[in-house]
Amino acid sequence: MALRKRSPKVTPTDTPRVSEAGSSAAAPVGRPAPTPVAKRRVGGVAVAVALAALGGLGAFVGTQANEAKPYLVVNAPVERGQKIESSMLSSVRVAGDPSVLVPATEAQQIQGQVATTDLQPGSTITRTSTATSLGVEDGESLVGLALEVGRLPAREMAAGDHVQVLFTPGNQNTKAGDESQNHDPVAAVIEASHHDQNSGKTTVDLRVKQADAQKVATWGAAGTASVIMQGAQK
Known part of the structure; x- marks a missing residue:
């Protein structure tokens, strides 16, 4: 009985198939995987942006603190x-x-x-x-009076208040020629007021017309000036 020869069994190997061009089989088509170098570049850019933002914020805070x-x-x-x-x-x-x-x-x-x-x-x-002062308009003068209690209202007068300065000699004897002088009230505007605790007097700065300034100053020096406040005329 003749023996049949068995042909050797060929098993597949791990050797990759070679195309006709002699290269290995192509990988599936798609976006190439990022290389480690590319990953490091992206990470470095992100860190740089974050540091720049933090640096700008720090500079802003520092500037505000310095100001x-x-x-x-x-x-x-x-x-x-x-x-x-x-x-x-x-x-x-x-x-x-x-x-x-x-x-x-x-x-x-x-x-x-x-x-x-x-x-x-x-x-x-x-x-x-x-x-240093509120200034004086052309045609006006600023006159200061030191008034005792009873020669001005008890309420505190504020700058801008419209007042009148009156000639009030009281019990003092007027000089012989005083009767012929003009004692008409003088319209004025308060510029400033201050009460002196030591003397008990209130100093007021009054803005008056230049033509009335000397008269008001004379009344003040003689202690015959009083200041009143009036409501608006109807």
Whole structure:
């Protein structure tokens, strides 16, 4: 009996198939996977952006902190024309423009000036909030009177109040020629007022017409001037 020869069994190997061009089989078509170098680049850009944002925020906060300085504020109501005293001033640390707000280091320069506008407690003092005087218009004069109790209303007079100055000699003997002088009331406007605790007198600055200034000043020097307030004429 003749024996049949078995042909050897061929098993597949792991050797990749080679195309006709001699290259390995192509991988599935799609976006190429990012290489480690590309991943590092993307990560580096993200970190750089984050650091730049944090750096900008830090610079902004630092700038704000550097701009915060002590500036002057008033701690009590101050009316227009009222003299600024040291007890009225406080300071607060805020971010402001030194060309607009008054630094706390200039407190002594502000003391003794008058307010050019009404100031409420907590209001910052600006370069235009105070002045050495409110100024006098052409054709007007500013006259100061030191009045005793009874020669002006008990209520506090504010800058801008319209008043009249009267000749009130009281029990004093007038001079012989006084009867012929003009003793008509003089219309005036309060510019500032201040009560002196030591003397008990109230000093008022009055804006009057130039033609009446000498008469009012003479009454004040002689102690024959009084100030009254009147309502609007109907």
